[in-house]
Amino acid sequence: MKKVKVAFFDFACCEGCQLQVANMGDLLVDLLDRIELVEFREVMSERGGDYEVAVVEGSITTHHDIERIKKIREKAKILIAYGACACTGGVNGMKNDFDLEDVKRYVYQDKADWFDTVPTMAVDQVVKVDYYVPGCPVYIPEFVRVLKCVLQGLPYKVPDYAVCVECKFNENECMYDKGITCLGPITRAGCNSWCTNNGNICYGCRGMVSNPNKNAQMEVLKRYGIPLEWIINKFNMYNRAKEIQPQEKE
Amino acid sequence: MDQYYRLNKTECREFVGALTSRYQVVAPVKRGEKSFVFARISSPDEIASPEEYIPTIIPPKKYFFPQRETILEYDAVAQRQKAVMEYEKVVIFGVRTCDLAGIQCLNMVFSERPRDVNYLIRKNKLIIIGMECWDYCDEHALCALMDNHLPKGGYDLFFSDLGDYHLIHVNTEVGEEIVRSIGVFTEATGEDLKRLQEFREKKRSAFDTGIDLSHPELMDLFANCEDARVWEELGERCLSCGNCTTVCPTCYCFDVIDEINLDLRTGERFRIWDSCQNEDFAKVAGGESFREERSGRQRHRYLRKFKYPLAKYSRFFCTGCGRCSRACMAQIHIKETIKALIAERAGV
Incomplete structure (x- = not known):
């Protein structure tokens, strides 16, 4: 079987999602029977060459990024938005809550003029995306599932139901029963409720379901006496740049 | 003895x-x-x-x-499958x-x-x-x-x-x-x-029931409640998190999914619990959904417990365990819903 050439690229991100691939262990060996890595800054020094599949981590935050992602898109047959930053803008999207000039001054201070910046965008706000692997970081079993779909030429659908579904399958005690708020009820599943299985809350890193009942969720959170501003901040932590709507874009 | x-x-x-x-x-x-x-x-x-x-x-x-639950293993190239x-x-x-x-x-x-x-x-x-x-x-x-x-x-x-x-x-x-x-x-x-x-x-x-309805009366209450305002109200509050159906002892809907292995040849077919509260549940080819509104999905859930199974199995499919009420993020409580239906029918 001919191996598919795959290249990893990163934009504004922490590269933590790519690190998840480096951490795959034995599964990575199996995967390398199917794909040939031609570019992956985090694990290899070779670069360049042709690729069929581009795995893109990070959000688009500069004019240079826009030009670069367009070139990648031109070269790639398949483009995978990889991780929260690429799929929804991720935490970088919080920038969009502030004035762009203020943000630049805050970060680069007297050197602000040296740097270019644009409002944070998810990859599909600039170029067409074929597959989405949401999450901060990505959930490796889902990434493998997506790759298998790519290799078979099948579409992959990010689940459009709440994290609560998987969390209940796993019989975790509900965070709300412990008096802790959690974004599970409006966040897309597919991570097997990874965080709540380990005692953490859901931060909504996978983006919201396509049709969240935001008013109802606000009502639920209000019951816990949380100020409205905090609630909006909670929603915005991963979802400010955009709300992921992979399927509906077709 | x-x-x-x-x-x-x-x-x-x-x-x-x-x-x-x-x-x-x-x-x-x-x-x-x-x-x-x-x-x-x-x-x-x-x-x-x-x-x-x-x-x-x-x-x-x-x-x-x-x-x-895995229900089938297959070899796509050899066209073989095993239950x-x-x-x-x-x-x-x-x-x-x-x-x-x-x-x-x-x-x-x-x-x-x-x-x-x-x-x-x-x-x-x-x-x-x-x-x-x-x-x-x-x-x-x-x-x-x-x-x-x-x-x-x-x-x-x-x-x-x-x-x-x-x-x-x-x-x-x-x-x-x-x-x-x-x-x-x-x-x-x-x-x-x-x-x-x-x-x-x-x-x-x-065990005082707290709701003064005999079973024939309960049946009757749900037999003609399709247009009740109660469902609209539940629809506004519902988050569609699916907790009510996942924890229900009589919900049994499932989806069937094929998943291939990395050899791209062998794989398994599994079934996984599904829920009428999920956005995609009643979606068909072309993207149309038969139950787009949350109100309709909530009504469907209730009728699946208090109406349809009576015609098919001659028994209520609500066991009274109370799990759906306990697990509901929006505090949609089954006893409250029944009381609201009674009140609405009485014209209150």
């Missing part, structure tokens, strides 16, 4: 110990401050105290019909009457033709030991309204706590075998049965 045995409370530990040495035993164990799960136990100490234990997060249906049947012999200890009713409902559903072989084979390997409640577990329980607070079969052995001893009803040969092989039981007398009757009399008054 041979159907009843006594087990002194001082012998309970010995009984459970003997059970765990002979079988895989699952029982309610404490998961969090207010939550319990059925889980494998190796010692009687792990079992949640009966006074404390409210219905588990997921009912025992997970042993009959697991959340995710997969995974089961274990397990004793489910401490099943309340609401959950016994839930299992009875699922038995009817999965026995219908075409029969669900996976469910039925697994069912035959499971041994059920029921346990009587003497009071409501909490404010969400409505077992008495659904008439499931008293045992009506569906178990191998059934324990009723009569103070310093348990009275055990033996309902099957498997149950009889357990009692015989673990020699800690003594035969019950007429006195014991009289005592059970006294306890049950007291129980009838303890």
Whole structure:
């Protein structure tokens, strides 16, 4: 079987999602029977060459990024938005809550003029995306599932139901029963409720379901006496740049 | 009288110990401050105290019909497929009457033709030991309204706590075998049965339904409620998190998914619980959804418990366990919904 050439690229991100691939262990060996890595800054020094599949981590935050992602898109047959930053803008999207000039001054201070910046965008706000692997970081079993779909030429659908579904399958005690708020009820599943299985809350890193009942969720959170501003901040932590709507874009 | 045995409370530990040495035993164990799960136990100490234990997060249906279950293995290139049947012999200890009713409902559903072989084979390997409640577990329980607070079969052995001893009803040969092989039981007398009757009399008054409706009236209430405003109101509050259906002992919808291995040749087909509350559940090719509105999905859930199964199986599919109310993020409570329907019909 001919191996598919795959290249990893990163934009504004922490590269933590790519690190998840480096951490795959034995599964990575199996995967390398199917794909040939031609570019992956985090694990290899070779670069360049042709690729069929581009795995893109990070959000688009500069004019240079826009030009670069367009070139990648031109070269790639398949483009995978990889991780929260690429799929929804991720935490970088919080920038969009502030004035762009203020943000630049805050970060680069007297050197602000040296740097270019644009409002944070998810990859599909600039170029067409074929597959989405949401999450901060990505959930490796889902990434493998997506790759298998790519290799078979099948579409992959990010689940459009709440994290609560998987969390209940796993019989975790509900965070709300412990008096802790959690974004599970409006966040897309597919991570097997990874965080709540380990005692953490859901931060909504996978983006919201396509049709969240935001008013109802606000009502639920209000019951816990949380100020409205905090609630909006909670929603915005991963979802400010955009709300992921992979399927509906077709 | 041979159907009843006594087990002194001082012998309970010995009984459970003997059970765990002979079988895989699952029982309610404490998961969090207010939550319990059925889980494998190796010692009687792990079992949640009966006074404390409210219905588990997921009912025992997970042993009959697991959340995710492989049903087929295939080789796409050789065009070969093999049905997969995974089961274990397990004793489910401490099943309340609401959950016994839930299992009875699922038995009817999965026995219908075409029969669900996976469910039925697994069912035959499971041994059920029921346990009587003497009071409501909490404010969400409505077992008495659904008439499931008293045992009506569906178990191998059934324990009723009569103070310093348990009275055990033996309902099957498997149950009889357990009692015989673990020699800690003594035969019950007429006195014991009289005592059970006294306890049950007291129980009838303890389980006030709080909703003054007979079963024909409850049937009637849901028979003509399609256009009730109640559903709109529930639709506005519902988050579609699916908690109500996942935890329901009689919800059995599932999706079937094929997943190929990395060799791109072999793979498995599995089924996974699905929910009518999920956005995509009623979506068809072309993207149309038959139940786009949350109000319609909530109504559907209620009618699947209080209307449709009456025509098909002649019984309510709400067992009264109260799990959906407990698990609802938006505090949509089944008793409140019934009261709201009554009020709306009365023109209040």
